[in-house]
Structure formats: structure tokens, C-alpha cells
Amino acid sequence: MSTKMEIVSRRKSVPVKIGGVTVGGDSPIVVQSMTNTDTADPDSTVEQVAALAKAGSELVRITVDREESAKAVPYIRDALDKMGVDVPLVGDFHYIGHKLLTKYPDCAQALAKYRINPGNVGFREKRDTQFATMIEVALKNDRPVRVGVNWGSLDQELLMHLMDENAKSSSPKEAQSVMHEALVQSALLSAARAEELGMGRDKIILSCKVSEVQDLIAVYQELAGRGDYTLHLGLTEAGMGSKGIVASSAALAVLLQQGIGDTIRVSLTPEPGGDRTQEVIVAQQILQTMGLRSFTPMVTACPGCGRTTSTVFQELAAKIQDYVRVQMPDWKQRYPGVESMNLAVMGCIVNGPGESKHADIGISLPGTGEEPTAPVFIDGEKVKTLRGANIAEEFQQIIDDYVDTRYGNKNSAQNAAAQ
Secondary structure, eight states, X not given: OOOHHHHHOOOOOOOEEEXXXXXXXXXXXXXXXXXXXXXXXXXXXXXXXXXXXXXXXXXXXXXXXXXHHHHHHHHHHHHHHHTTOOOOEEEEEOSSHHHHHHHOHHHHHHOSEEEEOTTTSOOTHHHHHHHHHHHHHHHHHTOOEXXXXXXXXXXXXXXXXXXXXXXXSSSOOOHHHHXXXXXXXXXXXXXXXXXXXXXXXXXXXXXXXXXXXXXXXXXXXXXXXXXXXXXXXXXXXXXXXXXHHHHHHHHHHHHHXXXXXXXXXXXXXXXXXXXXXXXXXXXXXXXXXXXXXXXXXXXXXXXXXXXXXXXXXXXXXXXXXXXXXXXXXXXXXXXXXXXXXXXXXXXXXXXXXXXXXXXXXXXXXXXXXXXXXXXXXXXXXXXEEEOSTTHHHHHHHHHHHHHHHHHHHHHHHHHHHHO
């Protein structure tokens, strides 16, 4: 079994600075997301960027697909700055990025990074010149780029060339392996071309996105072994609901466990009318449950069984989990370290007291037929027993007091030391 030290031992990559965020090197793995609004509608885009940033997205990508979108980008950046939302914006360019970046220099300046897809930056003789134009704009504005390969828009000339070579080989590989190689080569050849044009490795991030778990793992293992570029991970078109969450978690967890990946996105298809911020929360939970980062106090809760026919523990677990997430923006400012706190809401006497003792704060609610009492444990010790109709409110107050006592004192000590 791997230890936590083995899990957090990451592949060494060249760090890349994107606005005020550093990706790669020894920096924490960065969570990012992407809007699904029309960028040409600045109001809706500003609203969604702000929501994603509040949820914890440390980079937000926006589509820049036409002139109206490019014109809107500076206004979006300005509106976010006035709101105090300083999250770096990444421009997602396809087909005409070279034209938009040169025609609208304010757009190029407002963005913190450009995403270039080598599969559609240009075709045949235009490819080199249009790619070069985007790199030149990035160099002029001192901006990093992500060379973002996607198997849905893979460079077909490169793929066919590798397929032809493979067919002539005395020991041909399976077509799937050739596809993997095409993805990796597309990223590495584009990165090499950017370096030839004067861009340092500290300005280049690579990604090779596919929509199947095993393909993603194989491609990134190969890509990681062939250079020290900073890598962005994500299972593209992961899907909707539990399917998207499970697929992304399975793929990213394997790679992160192997020390591969410097920034991640969970590309979920929102449910109709669903909240875009869900993908940010899932990405955070992947990192936190693996012990790689802490974002918000985790709530351990039992699944319930025939011993817990009451819904009290389910309702309390949901209420506490929602409460701590709502409190986090304030707690994060006032109580350094509170994001690592562990809570437990358990449903019966079998595992309840034991699990509660393992948490910083735990409560063991009565199961079916048990005495209607709820012992509360703090730092492994039983401190009180709650009874009656106001258990949820009383337990919430206990959490508030604990946070202020444990993490507030730490904050005061740090402030005193700084003076």
C-alpha cells in the first residue's frame, strides 16, 4: 500500500506562472474550470466566472471564438477586477486565434494564458505561420500557453503519417497505440516549435485529452516520461452526473497517485439547469480525499443500514456539510488551517463512537432502538451528550466554538509573531 509521502511525491516539472498562480514545480496541484456561457455576453460570463472562482477554481478558461467574444474579454476582466475577483482568465482559441489575438491586443493583454489546439490552429502550409503568430503574441505579452491536444480534433496529417509508418513496420502496433503516439507527438512537436520561436519551458503547459479512462492513463504516462513540461490533466467529455464523476475520478486518481499532473479539470456535463460549480467541487474532493490538498473540512458519515432506519443522521450530515462549505470563504480568511479539519456524523452505536473519536469533532446519533442520546467527541475524547429536538443546532455551535478556539488562537499567534 502506498504511503501519503509516496502519493504526494510528484514528477518534477518546470513551473509556469499564470497571473498570480504558479502551476507545476513544487506548487500545489491547481484546480481549474471553464465557463459555458457565450463570452460575447459579458454579464453572464462575469457572473459565472465569479461563481467558479468563489467555488475554488484557481484558473477559469473562457471561449474566444469570434470577434464579439474577443471584444468582450477586456470588459469581463475589468468587471471581475472591480468585484475583487482576481482569478486568472485563460483564452480558449480554435481556428482563428491568430487573427483574434493580433486584431484585438486588449484581449490578448487581458488574458493570463492562451490555449492553442495544434489540431486546428491551421492546416498544411498555414499551420506553422498561424501557430507562430500566436506564440509571438504570447511572447510580446509575456503570457504562457497551453498546447492542448484533443483526440476529437487531432492533427489528421500527423496521425495518417504515423499510421502509414506503422503499416510498413515489420511489427506493427495496434491502431490505438498509434493514436496515443500521435497525441503525444502533437503536443511535443508543438512545444518544441514554440521553444524554437523563443518561448521558454516556463511558459509552456501541455495536455493530451481523451474521453476514455485507460487511454488517458496510457497517454499521460507516455507524455510524462518524455519531458519535464508542466501537465494539465482532464478526461474530456467525461459525461453527466455519476458517470462523469466516476470516470474522471478513476482516471485522475491513477495519474495523480503516480505523481503525474500539475493542474486538473473535471469536465462534467451539467444536468439541465445544473450548477457549473459542481466540477470544481469534484476536482477539489479528488485532491482532498487523496491527501494531496485541503480545501474544506471533510464530513465522514455512515451509509446507513437496518440499524439506522431514522433519517436524522442523514439530515444532520447534509446540514453540516452544507454549513461548513458556506462558512469556508469567511473561515479561510479568519482561521488558517481550518480546511484540514475532519468531522464525523455517525448513525448508530456499532461504529459511531469509534469513527467519531477518529475525527476532530464527531457525533454518534442513536440508531434504531437505541437510547435517544448523541455523544459528542472532540479530539478523541467524549465531551458531552446531546438530547432533544435541537441536536443539529447544538452540534453546529460546538463546531463554531471549536473552530474559533483551535484555529483562531493559531491566527492570533501568527499575528502576534508578525508584529
